[in-house]
Amino acid sequence: MGCVKLLFFMLYTVLCQLAFSSSLCPKDQALSLLQFKHMFTINPDASYDCEFSHPKTRSWKKSMDCCSWNGVHCDKTTGQVIELDLRCSELQGKFHSNSSLFQLFNLKRLDLSYNDFTGSLISPKFGEFSSLTHLDLSHSNFTGLIPSEISHLSKLHVLCIWNPSGGLYDLSLSLGPYNFELLLQNLTQLRELALYGVNISSTIPSNFSSHLTTLELSDTHLHGVLPERIFHLSNLKTLDLSYNHKLTVRFPITKWNSSASLMYLYLYHVNITGRIPESFTHLTSLHDLDMGYSNLSGPIPKSLWNLTHVEWLSLSYNHLEGPISQFSRFGKLRELYLGYNNFAGRLEFLSFNRNWTQLEALYFSSNYLTGPIPTNVSGLQNLLWLELSSNHLNGTIPSWIFSLSSLTYLDLSDNHLGGKIQEFKSNTLSHVDLRQNQLQGPLPNSLLNQPLLTYLLLSHNNISGQIASTICNLKTLIALDLGSNNLEGTIPKCLVEMNEYLWNLNLSNNNPSGTINTNFSLENYFRVIRLHGNKLTGKVPRSLINCKSLTLLDLGNNQLNDTFPNWLGNLPDLQILSLRSNKFHGPIKSSGNTNFFARLQILDISSNGFSGNLPISLFGNLQAMKKIDESTRTPEYVSDQFAGYYDYLTTITTKGQDYDSVRILDSNMIINLSKNRFKGHIPNIIGDLVGLRTLNLSHNVLEGHIPASLQNLSVLESLDLSSNKISGEIPQQLVSLTSLEVLNLSHNHLVGCIPKGKQFDTFENSSYQGNDGLRGLPLSKHCVSDDQATTPAELDQEEDSPMISWQAVLMGYGCGLVIGLSIIYIMLSTQYPIWFLRLVVQLEHRITTRMKRHKKRY
Incomplete structure (x- = not known):
């Protein structure tokens, strides 16, 4: 019987287990x-x-x-x-x-990361999951305030609310200072806390969970001093406080409690005080170290050389100095970033270093490295990324660089390297930048057949040969910069017709000829087209109207023969237009479209044959020039999302100087219509363009007066109206232009006194020469008074008139006196009526009053 009971119990247990194991969820x-x-x-x-x-x-x-x-x-x-x-x-x-x-009350782990809940708030009901140990809401576009109810999740081990899409841009998620302290106080079981890109905007409390292994608070607007207790969390493996530039970090002088466990330390763009202390010697487990942009200075301390397990090291954008050969001690390095420091010396240590077989990235840009790149290098065969730009390297590019079979990124720009570009062994190149060197010879075929190449930047060298149609094989190109070389031939039609991604094309300052015989398709991404300084003829291709994203068009210094391409005004994003030094001609016709050239901020059509009156309707459409952007005091450059790789460049004339291939500040507002045949008056409407920095209307046939409305151009730095037929006086109101650095009004027909005060006290004779009617400083001809402008003829008349006037007054006064005495004698002797006496007195009073007024006038 007992066996039966036992068998029944066992069967019941198995059935229960089967029932539960296959049970349906509620x-x-x-x-x-x-x-x-x-x-x-x-x-x-x-x-x-x-x-x-x-x-x-x-x-x-x-x-x-x-x-x-x-x-x-x-x-x-x-x-x-x-x-x-x-x-x-x-x-x-x-x-x-x-x-x-929120009806799933028994949830222990919830991961909603990497979805799109744009516009959604984080509900306070998340705080009702009392059993939750893992909560991940990262990369899902939540917005608003993180509710304080999250701090009710006392069993949490992992809390991740990354928001990088809003982090560096709008910080759309925020956590109040009190909520941050409350969060740390209640979540005592936390192992991982990641609030990347959340706006915390507070100091850092010290009450972190002792169990913490990961702390990621990058780009959270933290400020104050980092509590030293964080370095003594014994289980801490990852500490990321990057992009908190108001946060100050002071490393402990003695050994940290977390020294043995810390593997990843990211402090990019924080304020590290003092130098790297000796306590770094104990970070024996450290794999990744990033202290870029952190105000570090001086030589690399010995304590850092002991971090032999480091695989990823970044100390870029600091003020570090000293020899670079010591970095060969890091035998396990995969990536080394030391750019934008003060390191000097040669790269010889690369030739005897055999420990870097696993090195994938080497970044030494913007230092003071000298000498040639070593030729006998054999330990870097796995290098993917090599960046040595902006140093003082010379010699030729060694063959081992061209032999790197996995190379994807190569930047040797802004050095003194010469010789030819050899054939590349790698077919994985995505970025090649060799600008501003002395490289020679034709482009190698291997470079023109790279299947993944996106950036090919070779300007300012001595590269020669034809602009080969084989360049059209580069189907993935985003930017092609071959400017300032010795290339010849015609522009291949396929270059703009077949490439789907090309947004920057620079063939300026070469020797291509012929017409711009290309057909820009509707589906193109061009933002920059620079064909400046060539021998191109014909007309501006009408198909450019299809380049709806075009920001910069520079066709200057060619032999184009056309009327003004008014239709370019339909391009909604066009900011910079240069047609200078061509054979354009005819008047600039008005357009009824008020949105024409609405974003234009640089217009240079100088040195052509344009005629007729100045284009009033065009000036009225320049909406971007009608405002002054004072939202930021830090100058920025005209660019877009690709500016990190390539800046917008063009040739401009400002302050009396020509500047070739300069970066364009977003505050540059320039109109240059000089050296044409424009006639008529300068329109008052130019005074509406208050954002103008440079206005050049020189060498035309303009007449009339200088409009006083120019006083509204409060940020104007350069004004050139020279070599015209402008007459009248210089408006006194122009003294208010306190930003004016260069003024040229020479060779006109101006008269009167030169205004005094402020910037006008700094201009020299050359600003006014060739105007015979002008007087006052700095000219040798002086004005009679400070508040009256007169011509020479008026001055002579003025000097003579007081004498004549006083003679007339004295004669009148004498005659009046004789007549008056005679009348009195007759009246007394003949007893003339009393009314006659009154009449005489009134007459005498009038004469006396007029005489006094005349005397005051002089």
Whole structure:
């Protein structure tokens, strides 16, 4: 009987286990998940940051057990949903604060990262998941304030709310200072805390969980001094405080408690005080170290040479100095970034270093390295990234660089390297920058057949040969810069017709000839086209109207023969237009479209044959020049998302000087219509262009007066109206132009006194020469008074008139006196009536009053 009972009990236990192991999740939880699913659409772009994404909710079917759904995990005993992993699930839509998801009360792990919930707030109901140990809401475009209820999750081990898409731009997620302290105070079980890109804007409290292994607070607007206690968290492996430039970090002088465990230390763009201390010697487990842009100075301390396990080292953008050969001690390095420092010496240590077989990136740009690049280098065969730009390197480019089979990024620009560009062994090149050297010879075929090349920048060398049509094989090009070389031939039509991604084309200052015989397709991404300084003829191709993203068009210094291409005004983003030094002719016709050239900020059509009146309607359309951008005091350059690789350059004339291939500040507002045949008056409407920095109307046939409306150009730095037929006086109102550095009014017909005060006291004779009617400083002809401008003829008349006037007054006074005495004698002797006496007195009073007024006038 006992055996039967035992057998029955065992059978019952097995059946129970089978029942529970195959039990369905509760219907209410399945229903909640299905309701949650239907709140979102599936869009692969919602998880574009993921290397691999998958629409997990598509497997959620009502007929199936929800515990078998993709991303759903249940408790094996109770069937309750305890884990929901929807990372990279391509979900898009609004995450409502009363979402059915909050009915899954037993959740322990919840991962909603890498989806798109744009415009959604983080609901306070997340704080009701009392059993939650892992919560990840990263990269999902939540916005607003992180609710304080998150601090109720006392069992949390992992809290990740990364927001890099808003981090450096708008900090759309924020956590109040009090909430941050409360969060740290209550979440005592935390192992990982990542709030990347969340606006915290506070000091850092010291009450971190002692269990903490990962602390990532990059770009959170922290300030104050980092508590030293953080360095003594004994389990800390990762510390990332990058992009908090108001945060001050002082390293402990003695050994840290976390020294043995710390593996990743990221302090880019924080303020590190003092030098790297000896305590760094104890960071024996450190793999990654980034202290770039952190105000470090002086030589590399000996303590750093002991970090023999470091694989990733970045000390760029500091003031470090000393020999660079010591870096060969880091035998396990994969990436080394030392750019923008004061390191000097030669690269000879590369030739005897055999320890860097695994090195993939070497970055020494903007230092003071000298001498040739060593030729006998054999230990860098796995190098992917080599950047040695802006140094003082000379000699030829050694063959070992061209032999790197996996090379993807090469930047040797701004050095003194010569010789030929050899054939590359690598077919994985994506970026080649050899600008501003003395390289010679033709372009190698291997370079023109790279299947992945996006940037080919070779300007300011001595490269020769034809602009070969084989360059059109570079189907992935984004920027092609071959300017300032000795290339010849015609511009290949295929260059703009077949390339789908090209946005920057620079063939300026070469020797190509012929017409611009190209057909710009509707589907193009051109932002910059520079064909300046060649021998191009014909007309401006009308197909340029298809370049809707075009920002800079420079066709100057060619032999183009056309009328003004007014239709270019339809390009909505055009900011810089240069047609200077060609054979353009005729008047600039008006257009009824008020949006023409609305964003234009540099217009240079100088040295052509344009005629007619100045284009009043064009001036009226220049909306970008009608405002002064005072939102930032830091000058920025005209660019877009690619500016980190390539700046917008053009040739401009300002302050009486020509500047070739200069970077364009977004504050540059320039109009140059000089050396044409424009006639008529200078229109008052130019005074509306208050953002102008340079105005050049010289060497035309302009007449009339200088409009007083120019006083509105408060930031004007250069004004050139020379060599015209302008008459009248210099408006006194121009004294208010306190930014004016260069003024040229020479060779006109100006008269009167030169205004005094402020900038006008700094201009020399050359500003006014060739105006015979001008007087006053700095000219030798003086004005009679400070407040009256007169011509020479008027001055002579003025000097003579007081004498004549006083003679007339005295004669009148004498005659009046004789007549008056005679009348009195007659009246007394004849007893003339009293009314006659009154008449005489009134007459005498009038004469006396007039005489006094005349005397005051002189």
